[in-house]
Amino acid sequence: MVLCALNRQLLRSSSSCCVFMARLQTSSRRRRCLYSSTHGFNQEETRQKLRAFPGGSVDLLKQDSGVAVLTINNPARMNAFSGSMMVDLEEKVSQLESWTEGKGLVVRGAAETFCSGSDLNAVRAISSPQDGMKMCMFMQDALTRLLRLPLVSVALVEGRALGGGAELTTACDFRLMAPGSVIQFVHKHIGLVPGWGGAARLVRIVGSQNALKLLGGAVKVDPERGLYVGLADGVLEADGDAPSAGTPLQQAEDWLRRYTEGPVPVIQAVKKVVLAGRELPLLEALQTEKEVFGTVWGAPANLRALASKSKHK
Numbered sequence: 001m002v003l004c005a006l007n008r009q010l011l012r013s014s015s016s017c018c019v020f021m022a023r024l025q026t027s028s029r030r031r032r033c034l035y036s037s038t039h040g041f042n043q044e045e046t047r048q049k050l051r052a053f054p055g056g057s058v059d060l061l062k063q064d065s066g067v068a069v070l071t072i073n074n075p076a077r078m079n080a081f082s083g084s085m086m087v088d089l090e091e092k093v094s095q096l097e098s099w100t101e102g103k104g105l106v107v108r109g110a111a112e113t114f115c116s117g118s119d120l121n122a123v124r125a126i127s128s129p130q131d132g133m134k135m136c137m138f139m140q141d142a143l144t145r146l147l148r149l150p151l152v153s154v155a156l157v158e159g160r161a162l163g164g165g166a167e168l169t170t171a172c173d174f175r176l177m178a179p180g181s182v183i184q185f186v187h188k189h190i191g192l193v194p195g196w197g198g199a200a201r202l203v204r205i206v207g208s209q210n211a212l213k214l215l216g217g218a219v220k221v222d223p224e225r226g227l228y229v230g231l232a233d234g235v236l237e238a239d240g241d242a243p244s245a246g247t248p249l250q251q252a253e254d255w256l257r258r259y260t261e262g263p264v265p266v267i268q269a270v271k272k273v274v275l276a277g278r279e280l281p282l283l284e285a286l287q288t289e290k291e292v293f294g295t296v297w298g299a300p301a302n303l304r305a306l307a308s309k310s311k312h313k
């Protein structure tokens with residue numbers, strides 16, 4: 001009886017694991033959106049609405065090293081997200097989904113500050129609950145897909161990451177903070193809670209106790225506190241303290257290198273198994289791990305390593 005139940009569970013998890021694997025596959029076709037018409041969501045219609053609030057851009061630079069740089073670019077508004085930038089972000093995520101040679105991603109803001117969240121002018125203009133929900137679903141989809149990319153990603157936080165900007169940092173695998181930088185979930189101060197998936201992700205990163213403190217108190221998280229609560233994974237050298245360390249972007253790329261060094265299929269496989277463990281119940285995560293394992297076992301990188309009889313001293 002117990003075995004039957006276990007078999008049934010395995011069968012169920014095996015089919016949902018296949019769905020998860022299919023979602024993980026890097027392909028040139030556009031991904032299925034997190035929300036659909038059953039949720040009252042039409043992605044194309046929302047895109048059109050968001051484009052009515054122009055300004056700034058989200059820029060993508062794919063490098064031969066396999067590490068891309070995504071820049072939130074609206075310095076006149078402390079890199080706040082206009083509507084057209086939300087559309088830009090989703091398009092850049094689509095481009096990264098089909099980047100077969102990619103291994104890593106740095107997400108940063110232009111002009112030495114990260115991002116001050118939603119453009120408050122757009123927020124005021126689309127303050128109806130229906131439009132707010134559409135923007136929320138659009139950004140949840142874009143940021144969930146950003147975190148699910150088979151790339152190891154890091155948010156390079158200089159200056160401030162406020163509101164939606166703080167949420168964006170949680171859509172990366174890691175966060176590096178520059179001296180003097182601040183991550184702050186200011187939502188409570190403007191009568192909101194995170195809506196871009198930031199609360200759900202924050203709980204997974206720092207635990208529910210710390211998440212409640214950071215959201216409930218709209219706490220300013222500086223690098224020291226960031227390391228303490230586990231929101232930050234590293235702190236950059238201050239400008240001038242160690243000139244040889246390079247610019248913040250160079251430091252972030254150097255920091256990321258230890259995770260992106262190696263063959264593309266292996267790096268992508270590492271990210272996929274961690275993602276499965278992060279998002280799926282145990283049985284489904286195990287199934288996915290098996291599928292991903294099957295893609296690297298006996299593959300060229302594996303055979304080369306075996307032939308070289310490498311030692312791990």
Ligand SMILES: CCCC(=O)SCCNC(=O)CCNC(=O)[C@H](O)C(C)(C)COP(=O)(O)OP(=O)(O)OC[C@H]1O[C@@H](n2cnc3c(N)ncnc32)[C@H](O)[C@@H]1OP(=O)(O)O
Binds near residue numbers: 116162190
């Ligand atoms: C679900 C998403 C929820 C959200 O993200 S809601 C948005 C949350 N973010 C905020 O409330 C940030 C509000 N802004 C601020 O607190 C301050 O501007 C900030 C970022 C601390 C910078 O302060 P300062 O260094 O004194 O600079 P400043 O205030 O003069 O700002 C320079 C220019 O940038 C503008 N700005 C900053 N954040 C903005 C935003 N989110 N939307 C629209 N415009 C924004 C600000 O209005 C100012 O423009 P201007 O020079 O007056 O034309």
